Amino acid sequence: MGLLALGTALDWPDAKKQAHLVRAWGIKQLLEIWNKAKGKERDALLWGDEVEYLVVTYSDDDPKVLLSLRQADILTALANDTALSGKGGCVPELQDAPNSRTNAPLPVFHPEFGRFMLEATPGKPWGIDFKELLNVEPDMKLRRCIAKDHMLPNEYPITLTTFPRIGSPGVFTDPYYPVSGSRLRSQFVPDEIANPHIRFPTLAANIRSRRGQKVQVNVPVFRDENTPWPWKDPTVNYDLHQWPEDDDVRSGAAPDNFIHMDAMAFGMGSCCLQITFQAKNITEGRQMYDQLSPLGPILLALTAATPIYKGFLADTDVRWNQISKAVDDRTREELGEEPLRNSRWRIPKSRYASNSTYISTDPRLRPEYLDPDLVIDEAIKQELLDGGMDDRLATHFAHLFIRDPIVVFDEDLHELDLNKTDHFENIQSTNWQHMRFKPPPADNSIGWRVEFRPMEIQVTDFENAAFAVFMVLITRVVLSFDLNFYIPIQRVDENMETAHARDAVLDKKFWFRRNLFPVRPPRSAHNSGSTTPNGGLSRPATPAGPVEDEYRLMTVNEIINGTAYARGGEADGGADDGGEEDFPGLIPLVESYLDSVNVDVVTRCELATYLDLIRKRASGELWTAAKWIRHLVANHPEYQRDSVVSEEINKDLVGAVIKIGEREQKGKGFQGLEGEVPELRMLLGAFRRCL
């Protein structure tokens, strides 16, 4: 989560007055860093992962599982324990790791929006030495172990995306606070659910205030045999008259057949797995941003882990749209519900949404892939162009800068400091798109980076490491083979919606590019063109057929494993290039990459294990966490087939997740846990049964 500067945070009416200034200064800071860093070259691949946890209280004799709001105490305990060791079992665990990094910097813990959340990152970024990739999983386990060691005995860090009963009537936090506070004005969650640092309650309050109403997070409810239909969210209180916003539900904010939620915490309280890569230069960064963009929805569907909201089974499997709605600060005018009077434009998407444009200088980026209706601030674009930035990148930032800053600190407005990037970051880091293109920091000490943000957090560190490592390998494959994943950006949006469906990973099809491979440049083009071999970046314009012919609908299985695998066949021998509809698959591409580099036997086997997990999730041989959770609920003796996830079911679900986590921490494998955790084999297969 962005900057945590201290100061006097302005309430919305005052912040709004300063929005123009913040944008103006932000653009100046952007141009400053862009000028400083646009020529940066040859930065190494460094990358980092971020794992987010929910902190829950759980004990066998307590019927309730609660969200612990002791984030600040836990972070203080972690900060005060500079050695981060000597307690509990973390140290031996670290030494047992196959490639333990002696003297490696210890993990770093960060606050998050939810006061029941923690975020942990590795102590230093990872490189691309293949052996180092094997350190990711032990490091994730170490983070969890250290976190647990600084909690109370009945507190646990778990990696579920959302707490199944957050916002349910009654008690779901420890300690308990009443709902309907002045900041969130939520009838489901207390103000104290958010991190008390002034940034976070201000963020929530100003989003609500700018919007002119509470956020509306409505998720379709899953209709089971005994679910009343039409379904009216029974937890909505229509008789609350504490705040003007309490009228929202009386004027239709909570439609039938939707689980209704009304606060930022329902979205920003979700945990995800984010990966950030450093590019060798700005050109490669822009290329990676574009090429990873179409992969976002695929990885979202593949990591689906969010089937429950506020104590009800939802009809969606992922968190994305709920977060999007939970931070949607658009006014009614911007939403298109009222004619434009005070707002500057209609805005089709929330600040938290899929990418809206491509930014690469790649000649393969056809104009048809871009959104002709992209909303941008023309004046800002002009300023960036005047500052020397190219049209495409200027368009990207002029799009991000259509937003207002939400949290503005009075102290930062005294003078413009071009040695900082605070105003730029203010806008940039509150544009939560599924990719983020990150310029170097003001001191230019690190390179251009790209963040991949759509993945849902997984229950185990094994799975989280697998997805993190997979994405790193994918970036190497894209750059090595010069792959082209471009499809029109609106199709990526569509895919993002598709990814929400229940079991989208198996049941839905996604737009994906048919042919990923570059066109071979003819020799004569070489002779007449530039003299330096440049990895194929300046290929001649190829005769372009209709854009619609470049992509088709594919299943996640076909995209990840290839059409041959998806058909269940072995090698389809014979033809080299296969039929027109043959698609190689991302995992075979990764394997081909690994075949071409020097990897030792042990490392290759471990990497193969990660690829196997992903292969099986994509093919349906294993279940996503979402499907596994649904199964746990459906087969719970307490479940009434009415979509309700009761306290008891919640406790057993969280209990199962804790058991899996404890077993993983012990490093002895999941063998024998099947009796205690239903259908564990469908979630994790035979992986990590014994170590």
Next chain:
Amino acid sequence: MTKLILSTGNIVSGGPSIIRKPGVYRSNLELTNSLRSSFLAAQQDYAADAYSGTGSDSDNAAGTNGNGFHHSASAWIAHEDGVLYVPRIDWSLAGLQEEPAQYDITVKLFFLATAPVSKRAHYANEALDLVLKELRVPSVDLLVASFPGMSFDGDCEWEADKLNATQGDDEEEAATWPAIEELHRQGLVKRLGIAEFGSEKLARFLKRVQIRPAVNQINIKNCCNVPPPLVKLAKEQGIDLLVHSDCTDILSRGTLRELLGQGPRGAGVLADSESGSDGLQGDLAPQWVVKYTAVVRDRGVIENKGYFAGAGLAEV
């Protein structure tokens, strides 16, 4: 005897030929597919050039070479100093994007059963020279020597290790190695390696060499259990066990004839008496194959990968 040098150019961004087919673990498909696409691409490019009149005047195009090779179809083939380059190589396109120190360059040299052992020193020089010229580097980081008749095959690696002990030819391998060591002494290669040596063969081999291999490539299929004797020996000797997926007998006589012949998937370079097609005549024998890979060290990006193959055409 005419020498043929076959080349693929950079295949890393060359499309599907580099992509492993599901279920195929050890094969020469990458080599044969990329040679085929290289021939096809060159034929197209130089045909276009001939029409537009921009390229390939007859200055060094394959003239009459005594083998009856018909030069009108040969714009894409070069005949230089008694060597036929199939396709012709434009050395002006050679080189890497950054300075050599940025790369980890691995070269794998496949000695073939179809060529005499006595010539292997010559082949090694010839192959490495081409790679150094193609990448425009003074040296490479790793040279792996692959000997014919070896495999690391079996249901699981245990069995593979046992089988392996009887494969290959210890005498020939030991006799070849000094030529490889010489490349290291000359500073052309930083580390040496071998492929497909099981524990017994490796132990025997180590007794007979001056410069020990730093790398042994083995082929692992589905099971990841490397035989413990091999793990132990490699650890004791400081030898890295790396994974590969090549087969040792990577280019056979038949495959080469098919690649260059008049068949539907051939390049039409060889004469065919049945169809009456013009072309090279004689007994064609593959001599060696070399694979090279240049990876940007701290970015893990493969920038250049390709093959050369050497063959001899004996007049009959």
